[in-house]
Amino acid sequence: MSNRRDDARLTVSRHAATLFLENGLAETSGAEIAAASGLSERTIWRYFASKESCVEPLFLSTALRFHTKLRQWPRNVSIDTHLHECCRLDDATPQDMIDGLLVVRLLTRMEAEPALRAVWLSASHQVEQDMIDIIADRLDRSKKDFDVRLCAATVAAAMRLIDETISIAAIEHGQQFTTEQIAQEMAQAIRKASTLPICDPIAPNVFGVSSHSSP
Amino acid sequence: MSNRRDDARLTVSRHAATLFLENGLAETSGAEIAAASGLSERTIWRYFASKESCVEPLFLSTALRFHTKLRQWPRNVSIDTHLHECCRLDDATPQDMIDGLLVVRLLTRMEAEPALRAVWLSASHQVEQDMIDIIADRLDRSKKDFDVRLCAATVAAAMRLIDETISIAAIEHGQQFTTEQIAQEMAQAIRKASTLPICDPIAPNVFGVSSHSSP
């Protein structure tokens, strides 16, 4: 799934995020990111289209961890149960924890750094595209179906909002969260946001034909 | 509501959009945008933080027209009826039509131009913030209420998706739409997406107290 290049990009992403958090976006140069990453500046610009987008792999990697969990979501399990189960046997590595903290801290800077928000929104758009696949699979519908895409959009929006809200509550208001709490908030929000019945167990299709109307 | 500077920015936005559509983003320079707008390049960079963001006022101005309509949405009218009514007595100027077409054409280029999508997503985020106000007012709830913000996020996502879908259908598949059709699609999508009962007439608050739980 991931190659050497993606790993290198993620490493750069961590260094860039750290520098952005320490000194701000405007006060961090491409040369500094390159130096911190042990790469030439030219390579940085081959990896990324702009300075800000250096943090995108970080956003996407934490999103990917969640995506992987949703991919394993069995059809006969509710979202609440599944996410609760997932957080019980959480496979987060120490690196994942560090990355998560970087993301959370970046999210609290979006108000001050509009360029960061643009990158975050792009990452959320990628999450939305991934949700299309998950929902289409779960409901046995086409990925082109407007209602599938609408549901993906609303659910992705909910996930984004939970991430933002929890990050701000944690960093700016010092609120503490357990993994269970986050899973529960996330499940609730997804449930409220979903425009198709994806959150509860899917009735098995005993006739072996797809459940939606016409061919 | 709008000042001279915003008007100037919008004018630049139109020229920039036209150039982007004609020659592509990479092949359009800041100097060209300045020349086409009859301004110095320095002023362009005072107006905009980046080349791509030159098109944002165009996105926001069409969004603003819709926002104005939603602001006039009476509490005792459903979203479907209101939007249908709005499109009947549509106040679109010729300039509005031209701007709308520019936006629609830009939206079809997002696949090829990721930077354009980032700007579009930023504009949609602004729409989301505006929706918070509209929903909070309509339901007589706080703008900080998570459920209000969630509803704003899902509804804004639906509006964005309709815009994108209709644009692509119109430009890339030559499909024709009447204003009524668009209003109807938009109303349906908003209805499906809304996580709070905003779409149907709001029961009048006969006791003169807010309908949500505590002070």
Next chain:
DNA sequence: CTCAAAAATGTCATTAACTGACATAATTAT
């Protein structure tokens, strides 16, 4: 209307983001 304060714009120099061209190093595959 007048004229001074303030705000917007222009000019020019400078920085820093980003690209192209080509050489070198590292991987891959045969």
Next chain:
DNA sequence: ATAATTATGTCAGTTAATGACATTTTTGAG
């Protein structure tokens, strides 16, 4: 092993973007 491919580095060059300061335009008080 080594040829082919691919990734990275070096360096020069372009262009997006900013700072400093002069000039014009707008605003507003008298």
